[in-house]
Amino acid sequence: MSELKLxxxxxxxxxxxxxxxITGxxxxxxxEAMAAIRQLARQVxxxxLRGGLTLVPVVNEAAFLRGQRSADDQLDLARTCPGRADGTVTERTAHALSELIRAADYYIDLHSGGTIMSVWPLAGYTLHPDPDVLAVQRRMARAFNLPVVWGTDPSLPGRSLSVARDARVPAIYAEYLGSGLCSAAGVAAYVQGCQHVMVELNMLDGELPASQVRHVVEDRRExxxxxxxxxxxxxxGFFEPAANLGDRIECGQLLGTVSDVLGDEVAEVRASSSGLVLALRTFSRVMAGDSLGVVLEDAAADGPPGG
Ligand SMILES: [Zn+2]
Structure with missing residues (x-):
């Protein structure tokens, strides 16, 4: 089996x-990331430039060609890293991506909500146990300059950021809407965000703009x-949201309903905490157990719970 090259x-x-x-x-x-990274390749x-850029607009080409989140082996690439050189297409893609991450000094991984979700624009990172790595990740995420900065559980396995964590490569990821669209605003924000991080890392000269960051949340829970x-x-059944992406929602407030096809049986889904609607399902057909949304808890905004 030939080695897969990105x-x-x-x-x-x-x-x-x-x-x-920088990967998309x-x-x-x-x-959004795919278009933004191609644009960056033309602009930089x-x-x-001080240093070097490796730009991969489409890491998971097998999934892209299917128009789906995953390739036909049904493995989620963001659960498969570091993969293996002699595995399925997703395992081999994960292996090739992991090699690139380990060869880098810094890493930005750009995502969106995909076909089924929409995500409020955010830059995120793992709450890395090494304070020096964590400090750089915080600087990169703030410089990326989206409304939400989100630090989360560093122990999640299988992701691109898990490989970066283990290799001590400071890394952030970003999200910008989704729903199967390619938002022009998202493409522009991603191009600018990457350029701002390059300024922050002293790879380019320039001024950082006024901060657009409105929420900084670090959540250490598992x-x-x-x-x-x-x-x-x-x-x-059929999901109908009762809230809007980016809205504030109170604990117990209706997030949406899932009904049968006639609408006779309607199950309510209520917010499990108060905060900002950070992600919301936008693809109406849902299977039992599918995620319908994410609420960014205010409680964590002033300091991470549990230190
Ligand atoms: Zn993704």
């Missing part, structure tokens, strides 16, 4: 500096940041 663009700066890896399309149905001037398990659908 389609990457390398840009070597005229001056020495760190190596930054870890999930095949998340499109090697005469102004599985925080795992969006696929929040507010599970109580039944299979």
């Amino acid at each position: 389609a990457a663009r390398q840009i070597a700066g005229d001056s020495p500096g760190p190596r930054l890896l 399309g870890v999930h095949g149905d998340e499109f 001037d090697c005469r102004a 599985s925080s940041g795992h969006m696929q398990v929040c507010h599970p659908a109580p039944r299979t």
Whole structure:
């Protein structure tokens, strides 16, 4: 079996500096990052760049060509890292991605809500046990300059950021809407966010703009940041949201309903905490257990619970 190589663009700066890896399309149905990274490849001037860039617009090409989150082996690439060189297509993709991450000095992984979800714009990172790595990740996430900065459980396995964590490569990820669209605002925000991180890391000259960050939350609870398990659908059926993405919601307030096809049997789903609606299902057909939304708890805003 031949080794899988990711389609990457390398840009070597005229001056020495760190190596930054930027990836999109870890999930095949998340499109803003793919467009943004191609745009970055055209825009970054090697005469102004200190260090080097490795740009991978579409990590998971097999999933992208299916128009789905995952390739036809049904493995989620963000649960499969570090993968293996002689495995299924997703395992081999995970292996190739992990090699690139370990070769980098810094890493940005760009996502979105995919076909079925929409996510309020955020930059996130793991609450890395090494304070030096964590401090750099906080700086990168703030410089990326989206409304929400979210630090979460560092122990989640299988992700690109898990590989970065183990290799002590400072890393952030970002989310920007989704629903199977390619938001022009999201593409622009991703291009600018990456450029701002490069300024923050002294790879480019420039000024950082006024901060757009409105919420900084660090949540040390187990599985925080795992969006696929929040507010599970109580039944299979038709989901209708009762809240809007980015709205404030109170604990116990209706997040949405799931009904049978005639609408005779309606199951309510209520917010399990108060806060900002950070992610919301936008694809109406749901299976029992699918996540319907994520609430970013205010309680954690002034300091991480449990220290
Ligand atoms: Zn994703």
